[in-house]
Amino acid sequence: MSKEPVQMEQIVSLCKRRGFIFQSSEIYGGYNGFWDYGPYGVRMKRAIEQLWWNFMVETRTNVEGLDSTVICHPKVWKASGHIDQFSDEMTDCKDCKNRHRVDQMEDPTTCPACGSKNLTEPREFNLMMKTYVGPIFDEDHVAYLRAETCQPIFVDFHQVRVASRQKLPFGIAQIGKAFRNEITPRNFTFRSREFSQMEMEFFCEDENAMEWYEYWRDQRLKYYSEELQFTADDIRTHDHDKLAHYAKAAMDIEFKFPFGWGELEGIHHRGTWDMDQHQEFSGQDLQYMDHDNQRKVTPTVIETSVGVDRTFLAVLCKAYDDEEIKEGESRLVLRIPAKIAPVQAAVLPLSKKLSEPAEKLFADVGKYFRSEFDVTGSIGKRYRRQDEIGTPFCITYDFDSAEDDAVTVRNRDTMEQDRVNVTELRAYLDKKING
């Protein structure tokens, strides 16, 4: 059953039509690089975040959570290198139209691509979003929106450690918004200017760092295969040969998007770079006292950093299936894993006459699963509507239901139905959805 590879336009169109994602500020013509999650989108986005949180935090004793502010003391970004490193001088060649980083050019007056000297004045491109804190808008009150969620984790390391009574090795995880003035937002939500990250910084001793690096790489790959059901065709890893200034080892987990391979997650061995920087800039002692060995160590950091919006997009691309049912008839179905589907169970009365008892059933199902009630249109029509938003189970209340206290549960992928007693419905769905 080979199918046409999905195109980005189809994903964008579906997202808009069914209320997953639409452009920010659309009535004003939109705003480049900003996207809103609609009713189904926010359900699935939160489910993805919850899935990651459960996997990374709730099911472990050695990872703690944090929810820090978007705006931090400006020195945080000075220490992290973002204010300097995120700021590139760029020049455009007026002849061959290529853009170059001035610091990477052998001769800043000559275009490396075509040799022309007809270049624009170097202009600074800083990716940090700037704002002011306090009512006075001058240079002394400049602040930045965080460009990544991990820096506040380093900054709060000691507070979290003391409060949670953790010893090395342990991790701190955070989900939240980050902001970057991307030069070119592109590929729908893949690269936007406001986005959500799910990051975990694992603090350990340097001797064991590579082992932890490998451990977290394996854990994260397990998450993609077992939790998100991505296969070897969807996912590949890519080891960095050129390392960033802070990294000792680094790899990406990439997903095969319609527009090509794109990074979902980065796993980095950051050494003691961040902790050293914050120690230096804050003047505070950020070392960890290892009482067992009577020594102080600066923790080494292993980072796992995921883009929520990218995960969301990957799930949709993978799930999208325009399936041919018979000659000339197809159904659009999103084969989203049940755990993160925006609607996990739709309650549908077979006929409008059955609305009242069906609504009672819906009230009960809705307590335990993300659910929806729909009475408009034929039953087949309503199944197709649910297929389109990836609802794994449709519960149909029919004319026998009052008699036998049972309903049919229709499976999205197989389109087959089970007759399930209402008293067993919760357990039935729970097993199918949560395993």
Add this chain to the structure above:
RNA sequence: GCGAGUGUAGCUCAGUUGGUAGAGCAUCACGUUGCCAACGUGAUUGUCGACGGUUCGAAUCCGUUCACUCGCUCCA
């Protein structure tokens, strides 16, 4: 940001040499239907991306701008 392309109802698109907008799907109502896009009748929807100009008259011509797609660049 630079270069190229695109921009008409929620979606996909039509709109002839400038004469103030249509189709299919979707949505909603009523009837019908009783488990996979049925059908019938009716209804809603657009300052033709935005602003400005030329013209008696602009979706159609010109300018600017915004957004999207592709390339350069960058990254979670």
